[in-house]
Amino acid sequence: MNWKKEKTIKMEKSFCSKFHRVMRDQILFVLTILAVVIGFVVGFGIREIEPSSDVVDWLGMPGDLFLRLLKMMIVPLVVTSVIHSTASLDPKSNGRVGMISFTYIILTNMMGCAVGISLFYIIKPGQMLKDKNDEPSLKKIQSQDIFADLLRNAIPDNIVEAAFRKTQTKYETEIVRNVGNFTNASVPDVNQWTRTIVKSVGKSDGPNILGLILACMFIGIAAGKFREKGRVFLDFFAVSAEIVLQVFRWFLWLAPVGVVSLTAASIAGTRDASNTFLSLGYFVLTVALGIFVNQFICHPLLYFIFIRKNPCNYILSFKKAWLVGFASGSSALAMPDLLHACEIVNKIDRRIARFVIPLCCTMNADGSALFITTAAMFIANITGYALTFGNVIIIGVLTALSTSAMPAVPSASIVTLVMVLTAINVPVHAVSLLFAVEWFMDRIRTGCNVESHSVCAAISNKYCSRPSAMTEGNVEDDTDEVLTLVVSSKA
Template sequence: MTASAPATKFKLALHWQIAIAIALAIIIGAAVNPDSQLLGVKLLDAFSFIGTLFLNALKMLIVPLVMASIISGMAGIGGDNLERLGGKTLLFYACSSLVAILIGLTVVNIVQPGGGDTQALAATITPDDPALSSTLEKVEGRSAADVVDVFIRMIPTNVVAAAAEGQMLGMIFFSLLYGFFLARSDSEHAEVQLNFWQGLMDIMTSMTMWVMKFAPIGVFGLVAKTVTSTGFAAFEPMLKFFLAALAALLIHAFVALPLILRFIGRVSPKRHYQAMAPAMLTAFSTASSSATLPLTMECVQDKSGVSKRTSGFVLPLGATVNMDGTALYECVAAMFIAQVYGLDLSFGQQFTVVMVALLTSIGVAGIPAASLVAISVILGAIGLPLEGIGLLLVTDRILDMVRTSVNVFSDSCAAVVIARTEGEETLIGLDKTGKANAV
């Protein structure tokens, strides 16, 4: 009598679990309203509770994970190679952000989302709207000079306080210095230090994998809360702008970045998308590059095959300063507001928009309502009233989710491309014939 073969246990991939959770959240969120209750509990409060728990769990991992990854990565790189790796990283980030802005500028000039019945659109701005008033309080008084603050935030007076306040740039700078001098240290305790940070990195990775088991539930709460709160009816007057911004973001994510992956990084874009799907979906639901960072690092290391040495340096830096989606959105939004007010921008003015968008996407990333602050700086540079930001508030949350996914994907592309230029094989590389490596 022959024994029957054991039944194979079916397990749905994490990105499919998250995708299903997002779909269910959209359906349920659209079916209920902010006042809907179940067993005496407001559904909106329940969604918020679930989403906040998951988001807090991800944020809890950020500080130890970033410090451990950068310090151990820097120690592995060594001081002699830092200049080369840092130069490549900054060059990639600058170029990819510039490409994103130019795509946004092209789309907004072709589609003209602010053209047509501009009076009807301008009439939707209500100066006494509490949401607009609150936003204007955050952005008034900002100027291009605020970009200089990025250098002040880079060197914190108290690194513990900077970490507690979520000022990633200061913590990253401290970690880079710590790792640099650890790599050059001749102390007998240097190896103990290195083992500690590498061990902490391994533990944080395991904790990230555990937290991500609850990702579908957390993502459901975050997306359901957003859909329930915003609805879809208010989108109609802004639909043309929404679709133009969305199209520009998708062109960058699914045309420009894959071309960079294939022809510069010599990797398979399709397999990189598959590797990054959980991180991109989580970025979409959380609208936070920093909160998604633990999962981004896991996907890039375990599924795309980038070394901890490279990803530990490139990704935390990217989550702080590389904002392709944000830069693109700033450009499209500023041009849209100019069109609504009937201002035909000259080439010189459009060039100003491009340059300010490029600088502010880096410089104001650590400020609350960062994209709106950056847009206010651009509006001031081309002489438009700040009240135009009121047009963006209806669609801002959904587009924020999309542009965060683009930001995260761009960071991951940087890690893979730089890894390949450093001679790493990765799991998604292409050989000379264009054939993908066997996994």
């Protein structure tokens, strides 16, 4: 009987230790969920007393300060992470496999944005919350001017100024007197005057994220060419990136306080709570349907087009990696299972798998791109921001580029969403609504990202599994560097 008792005690201790470890690793997630619940309770409680706008403002003040903390670190995060990642992951250093995988990453990120945009216009989440009293501006922004601003901002004329200002077409109304003969000059006639809109290229406040990303990509790629000569430069930005990420991790521990404040203020200040929850439900439906399309249609279709085989068996061989990614919310934690399925189960070249999978874990996030694009359009819709075709293109381009250098912090997509909204001057206070569903959104988009990594490995192996396609020494060296980067940053 004693041995049974000892076995029971050991099992209890083992369970307690595992439970303690899980709670320690997921404490921020648990606190954020509790914060959402508390925020709803406080918000509905205060809403019953019909608070004034001043009360709602002060209720949301801690949350506003939390969002300001995140926005404060956006520019340092973009500069350091983009330069470091592009210098470490220069696709030309590994020839054809690097170019194919890098092209796949950019195209699938754009594909995720396109799916999100399409479904947004089909389902239209947030339409019922749009302010009915919003009148269109007299100064209509033309689509050609939006694209012109996009091109100007992509190539900033001053990289320092790009950190806090961006180019924007300005419109001014001028009243011009018509020249001509009038039948009765003594009687004032409003038709004698004409209102015209004069355009000029000016500046607006806010960081030029697109320009910073492209400029830092050029600097990072150039720095990667110098290897030993540029080692000091690269080490500086590597350490700087880690420092900025550490500051971000500190700030994210304040997320529960910010979530309580923002959620309570949003609920207390809303006049139609039923429509708010209905809009949020439509948003979840839009993202979930987009993830389904990506996982079960787009990825298998890409595999079939390029590999010419049935994608079902291949994708099912990564079910364990998908489950790990879904459970943890991190594709980096699924990397060992991804490598095992690639090398052992599917016989993918070890050199290719060990380069492509870490690269994808760092830069490939089409599921996150879909979520961020849909969320940015949803927030813009409920805050009354005009979603013209040009604005949607800007959101898609910014998201596709931003997700390639997404910060390795918990709920990184929320951080990137704040970055995109800030870049297009959309108020970010409504982001608090998304925290209520973030735990579910994070899991399903991570599962989509994991599946995308596996397809990228198969396509790269199809066209690069030849001795001439890669230089083995370079692959081993760069693989170790990429693995170190991913593990250290995602830990």
